[in-house]
Amino acid sequence: MDTRTQEFLEYVQGGGQVETADWMPDDYRTRLVKFIEMHANSELMGVLPERDWILRAPTLQRKLALTAKIQDEVGHAQLIYRVVADLGKPRSACLDDLVSGKAKFHNVFHYPTKTWGDVGVIAWLVDAAAIVSQKALLKCSYAPYARIMKKICWEESFHILHGRDVILALVTGTEEQFELVQEALDRWWEPLMHFHGNPIPADEDPMYVWRIKSQANEDARQQFLDGYVPQIRELGLEIPDSALRRDEESGRWLYTEPDWDRLRAVVTGHGPASEERLAFRRLSREQVAWVENVVLAEAA
Amino acid sequence: MIFEVFRQERKGQPFQHAGSLDAPDEHFAEIYAREQYGRRQESVALWLVPRASLHEIDDFPDEFDLKYRRVDGYSIKARLREARERAGTLQG
Numbered sequence: 001m002d003t004r005t006q007e008f009l010e011y012v013q014g015g016g017q018v019e020t021a022d023w024m025p026d027d028y029r030t031r032l033v034k035f036i037e038m039h040a041n042s043e044l045m046g047v048l049p050e051r052d053w054i055l056r057a058p059t060l061q062r063k064l065a066l067t068a069k070i071q072d073e074v075g076h077a078q079l080i081y082r083v084v085a086d087l088g089k090p091r092s093a094c095l096d097d098l099v100s101g102k103a104k105f106h107n108v109f110h111y112p113t114k115t116w117g118d119v120g121v122i123a124w125l126v127d128a129a130a131i132v133s134q135k136a137l138l139k140c141s142y143a144p145y146a147r148i149m150k151k152i153c154w155e156e157s158f159h160i161l162h163g164r165d166v167i168l169a170l171v172t173g174t175e176e177q178f179e180l181v182q183e184a185l186d187r188w189w190e191p192l193m194h195f196h197g198n199p200i201p202a203d204e205d206p207m208y209v210w211r212i213k214s215q216a217n218e219d220a221r222q223q224f225l226d227g228y229v230p231q232i233r234e235l236g237l238e239i240p241d242s243a244l245r246r247d248e249e250s251g252r253w254l255y256t257e258p259d260w261d262r263l264r265a266v267v268t269g270h271g272p273a274s275e276e277r278l279a280f281r282r283l284s285r286e287q288v289a290w291v292e293n294v295v296l297a298e299a300a
Numbered sequence: 301m302i303f304e305v306f307r308q309e310r311k312g313q314p315f316q317h318a319g320s321l322d323a324p325d326e327h328f329a330e331i332y333a334r335e336q337y338g339r340r341q342e343s344v345a346l347w348l349v350p351r352a353s354l355h356e357i358d359d360f361p362d363e364f365d366l367k368y369r370r371v372d373g374y375s376i377k378a379r380l381r382e383a384r385e386r387a388g389t390l391q392g
Contacts, residue, residue, distance in 0.1 A: 021356075075336050082320050086302075091322070148319050154342070299324030 012141035040080035042106035110271025117180030123163025141211035306347040
């Protein structure tokens with residue numbers, strides 16, 4: 001490692017932040033682009049499972065809330081793609097790589113939503129898991145991304161509340177409604193345990209070494225479990241892992257090791273809904289191409 | 301065109317840099333800015349500035365070590381002690 005890179009590394013590890021025009025090592029820039037691009041892709045792909053439910057949402061109020069959430073997430077994607085563009089990769093190139101399957105998006109958006117219970121679990125728990133990661137990104141060494149995260153976290157807290165409200169309505173409803181939530185939780189527990197990634201030690205995780213992330217994967221998962229296992233259990237829901245318990249001595253959660261090969265397969269486009277979602281994104285990209293042309297022509 | 305967006309959260313507060321947006325012209329920039337930075341009443345005002353219009357200064361050399369302009373240019377501890385001793389007001 002050359003002196004300049006070494007100094008940069010010490011700077012970010014000491015809590016220093018970097019602006020767009022500052023010098024940065026190529027490896028840092030490459031990893032930054034990959035990480036932030038995946039985040040933008042996930043915001044964009046994350047609206048598809050919810051989009052399926054706009055017409056099927058049980059009340060007008062729920063339809064409006066769901067639509068607002070979808071609008072927020074597409075908005076987040078726009079903000080984040082802008083950050084990636086300033087790092088050298090234009091949004092159109094990101095979208096090309098997304099629809100071709102070359103770029104990744106988060107594991108949880110590769111799964112289908114079977115019932116309205118799934119929508120509640122996604123809005124509550126998937127968003128809760130996401131906010132754990134996103135709050136840690138407020139300290140990201142790349143300042144423009146950290147600044148954008150402030151706005152995103154603020155909107156996500158509304159999403160979690162919306163999700164919790166959906167879940168509470170179901171668990172206080174009929175037996176059948178309660179069951180919808182329990183079944184959805186059974187389906188989503190493994191993807192939720194996968195969410196923060198494999199428990200690679202922080203010092204071996206380049207994203208942490210460069211302080212793009214400010215915490216280890218396992219710490220994020222522990223934080224999620226700390227916050228949400230009690231909230232799930234107090235509703236009378238059962239988490240489908242008999243080994244899950246908090247070790248009083250260490251304060252850490254113990255659980256059945258998730259299947260990390262399955263996570264790898266899912267995020268590389270082999271999840272149960274990966275193909276369908278990408279096909280839809282491809283189709284809508286073709287269908288709205290004319291809008292872009294009209295807007296650019298009008299402005300020219 | 302890239303526009304830098306500055307937002308004011310409440311009247312009387314400073315405008316802070318919020319992010320940027322890419323728009324074909326000022327008309328679209330306004331629409332996008334309202335949508336992306338103000339749709340939930342989180343801002344009372346926005347400034348949109350074409351990135352090309354920003355003039356940035358980011359180096360502030362201090363060749364002459366002008367520390368008499370700053371608080372770290374004044375070390376009064378020793379003299380204060382001396383003054384107190386002289387006045388007989390030194391404690392402990």
